[in-house]
Amino acid sequence: MGLWHSHDDNHFLLKIYRMEEKEFPNFYSYHLEYAKFNNLTSEEDFFRHVWQTVQTRIRHIEIQDPFSRNHAMHRQQLEKLQQFQKYLNSIDEWNARPSHIVIAEKDELIQNQKIEIEKLNTKLAELNEYEVSLKVLIDDGHLPTFIDVIQQLRELQLPSGRKLLKSDHKIPYAKMIAKYFSHGGKDIPIETARNYFVDKKGDVTIKGTSIQPEHRLFKVIPIDPAKK
Template sequence: MPTHNTFFKFRTPFDLSPHRYDIGRVFLSNRKLEDNFFLLKVYEIDGSEYEPFYSYQLEHNLKANPGKEEAFFNHVHDIVTNRIRHFKRQDPFSAKFAAGLEQTRKLEAFLAVLKTKDRWHKSEPLESVIGEKDRLIEEQQQRISELEAQLKQARELDANEKIVIANGYFGTFMDLLSQLQNLTVGDKRLATSQGQSPWYKMVAKYFAHGGEAISKETARNYFPATKGDKPSKYINIAEKDKLFQITSREKK
């Protein structure tokens, strides 16, 4: 259990100019009543100061108790909620009840600030926390189902094996693809794409050279994005590899 005066920062006795957010009396304070002094400061300051007041006391606490922010939050939350319950249990016809109305209002305003600091769901009903987690789980399950459907659709086009290009004739094959890109039918290209990635990705995915896979980077080096923008490792097809010429029957 924490010892007294481990949660909040008291003013130094006889200090007539303490920090505004220090708690306690000018003279000696009974530090066993630190929770009461903390709440007295909440009653004293304006609601606009609740956030900096909490942060000031939290900073002091963490210097003595590093990594214990949740414990500090829980302690403050408990003393505030318990005091609200105390005031609300008062006889509504007693003088104490009337006096506690303003204090209750301030405590509830301070509690609203605490909720903005709550990373541990302390201030939320258990049903609300469970409901939020159930909602997130449902969203994740729906997303998983969507991804599984997309994966299944993508795999429908996967082949059980690759088309093997004869060993030593990879350049010849790539020359044929280059020619295919330039073929026209009337005033249109026979096969066209916005960029070159469909071509080199197709080669890497569906073809093999001899018994070896073809990397995407290797295939890409045969396909410049534009004729004037060739990659640094661009591969020019050697004349000896240009074994075939695709021509139109109409031109024969």
């Protein structure tokens, strides 16, 4: 069957009415290969022929009497044809459908893209509103000292025994330092900050950058409630 003989279109459409959407690609490919093998048409012309056949039947069903006893059947057929036509639209690599349909689709796509761009621009503006323009300056040569204080804060415990600060990972501290602080008037690379937050074996850093004793200038300790 190649859609070229009398009533072939009816047979083709009847198959579609009984078909699941997932079967559309194989069904279409089967008839396309048949047409190509028998030198009946080109791939583009085959697409045009099938699309027009489906479109003609859709129009025919749409003008049927909604009060006829076949109305329920017509509705089911129309839904299936529209599903198949949607599949055809997705494989139209030649823009072979009527130009007004292709243009309308492209206009809709452009409009949707404009809306999406506006949403992204709005979101970007909101993010930029909270972006850091001026960073807190760490005195030159005392980056390790500052990080030592941060590391102490990480270990502080509340009277309940729970930690004051909780994080399953150490990278948030490195990101915070790189984003909100500068050292000696220069930005702090994220990798530089990250190197201070590495695994330890006891008090010894396994890898990364360790803080030397001469940079440990402060000690953060909790207040004894009895001495308040």
